[in-house]
Amino acid sequence: MARAVAIDCDPGIDDMMALLTVCASPELDLRGVTTVGGNVGIELTTRNARSVLSLAGRGDVPVAAGAARSLVRVPVSEKRGAHGDGGLGGITLPEPPGTADLRPAAEFLAATVAAAPGPLTLFAVGPLTNVALFYALYPQVAARLDRLVVMGGSIGAGNMTPAAEFNVWFDPEAAHRVLTDPGVPVPTTLVPLDVTRRTGLVDADIAVLARSGPIGALTARALGGYRHGLGAVTPVHDAVAVLAVLHPELITTRPARVHVDAGYGPSRGGTVVDLEPADGPTVDVVVDADVHAVVEALLDRVTSLDQQV
Ligand code: RIB
Ligand code: CA
Numbered sequence: 001m002a003r004a005v006a007i008d009c010d011p012g013i014d015d016m017m018a019l020l021t022v023c024a025s026p027e028l029d030l031r032g033v034t035t036v037g038g039n040v041g042i043e044l045t046t047r048n049a050r051s052v053l054s055l056a057g058r059g060d061v062p063v064a065a066g067a068a069r070s071l072v073r074v075p076v077s078e079k080r081g082a083h084g085d086g087g088l089g090g091i092t093l094p095e096p097p098g099t100a101d102l103r104p105a106a107e108f109l110a111a112t113v114a115a116a117p118g119p120l121t122l123f124a125v126g127p128l129t130n131v132a133l134f135y136a137l138y139p140q141v142a143a144r145l146d147r148l149v150v151m152g153g154s155i156g157a158g159n160m161t162p163a164a165e166f167n168v169w170f171d172p173e174a175a176h177r178v179l180t181d182p183g184v185p186v187p188t189t190l191v192p193l194d195v196t197r198r199t200g201l202v203d204a205d206i207a208v209l210a211r212s213g214p215i216g217a218l219t220a221r222a223l224g225g226y227r228h229g230l231g232a233v234t235p236v237h238d239a240v241a242v243l244a245v246l247h248p249e250l251i252t253t254r255p256a257r258v259h260v261d262a263g264y265g266p267s268r269g270g271t272v273v274d275l276e277p278a279d280g281p282t283v284d285v286v287v288d289a290d291v292h293a294v295v296e297a298l299l300d301r302v303t304s305l306d307q308q309v
Contacts (some may be wrong), residue, residue, distance in 0.1 A: 002029035003146075003245070004116040006109065008066070009238065010038030010126030011048035013089045013226045017302065018125050018151075018238035019049065020219065023056035024301040024308065025246055031120065032112040033063045034105035038126040038170055040087035042068040045126070046100050048086075051093035055215060057309040059096055066105025066130035070171035073264075077169075079160060082227045089225025091218055105130040110138035119146030121245060124178070125238035127167050128152070132174035135184050142184045150179065151241040153258060153271035154193040155285070163261065163270030165193045172262040172269045179258040179271075180282055188283045190258060191241040192273065195251075199240045199291045200233035201299075208299055213306025236298060243294045244286060250297070252288040255281035 005028045009015040022028050033053065035045040046065040053061050084090045101108055109130070113120050122145055124131050131150075135142045152167035152175065160169040168175040177183070179190065201209075201223065210220035223234050244251045257277035261270040273285055 001118065002027055004029045004031050004118055004120040005123065006030070006032045006034070006112050006120060007123045008034045008036060008105065008109070008126060008130050009049060010036050010040070010045045011052060011087055012039035012045065012126065012238070013083050013222050014236045014238040015039070015125055016048070016052045016088060016219065016222060017236045017298070018123065018242050019052045020056055020305060021239050021242045021298060021301045023053065023058045024305045027246060030058065030061050031116055032108060033061055034066050034108055034130050035063060036066045036105065036126045036130045037068045038167070039083045044087045047095070048088055050096040050100060054096035055093055055218065056305055059098070062101045064101040064103050064105050064108035067133065070127060070129055070174065071132065072173045075170050077160060082229070084225050089222040091222045091225065093218070106133040106137050109134045110141040113141050113144055119144065121147045121149060123149050123241055125151040125241055127170035128174040128178045129171045132177040135177060135182055139184045142186060145186045148186050148188045149191065149241050149245055150188065151191045151196060151238045153179065153190055153273065155273045156194050158270060159193055159197070161266065161269065163267035165271070168260060168271055169269030172260050176260040176262050180260055189244060189253065190283045190285045191244055192285060193237070195286050195289050196237035196240045197230055197235055199289055199294050200230065200235040201295060202233060205295060205299055206234065209303060212303035215305045215309060216303055219302060239298050240289070240294060243297055247294065247297055250290040250293045251286050253284040254287050256285040257282045
């Protein structure tokens with residue numbers, strides 16, 4: 001039986017890769033998608049999620065919009081714009097038919113978990129605002145989650161500031177609630193920047209996508225517009241979180257306690273990942289991955305879409 005999953009995201013080019021990977025994986029039963037403001041505004045992340053699902057032949061999957069901004073303080077930085085003004089690196093996908101689900105993301109997630117045929121795995125690959133609200137408003141339903149898999153945080157340096165990774169930097173209070181003090185007993189896997197920034201695509205990989213068919217060609221163009229600043233390797237941060245579930249044999253995890261800096265100093269949004277937690281672990285953190293095998297598995301999935309659709 002396929003594993004029931006849902007994705008909370010802020011598409012976002014690597015969010016697009018995560019959505020396509022899920023759509024290309026028959027082991028996963030995608031029950032719903034929620035969107036959050038982050039890489040671009042909520043209207044665009046919602047439109048992008050719906051249009052990527054439609055591109056992958058999954059326009060049937062409901063999409064519900066969530067928080068437009070962070071819980072407490074609106075983050076400010078000159079560094080925004082890595083995903084382009086439209087959020088997908090300069091490509092424009094057709095406006096999908098129909099409309100988004102009108103329920104707020106937290107309510108939609110509760111209904112989706114409650115209606116799932118079995119325990120559901122939630123991928124959270126944007127700022128954690130929606131997940132924090134879901135935990136706060138529907139703790140009994142959230143407790144039924146099989147696992148939460150978060151792309152975010154860092155053991156070492158960040159990517160928005162020297163201390164902070166983007167998803168946590170955007171809403172540190174939400175990240176604290178979800179990663180440090182969830183209040184609900186949800187097994188959680190953290191896929192941090194330290195692993196995802198190493199697990200990216202080189203030009204030859206993108207060329208394979210470009211040759212695989214119309215979906216692959218559009219995906220290659222989106223990746224080409226990703227102003228990630230990481231040099232020759234184009235990151236697919238969010239897709240690595242999906243591969244961590246599809247191929248657990250390719251990753252190494254360790255139990256850890258995550259501390260999130262929700263102060264207002266220069267390290268706001270930073271994460272301290274304690275791998276020897278005296279107070280007990282709060283997450284399983286991915287500390288290593290077979291980078292080549294993860295990338296190969298990702299390409300194998302995404303290039304298969306042009307044969308499926
Ligand atoms: O730091 C990487 C994360 O921030 C990814 O989820 C990317 O989409 C951006 O949201
Ligand atoms: Ca994202």
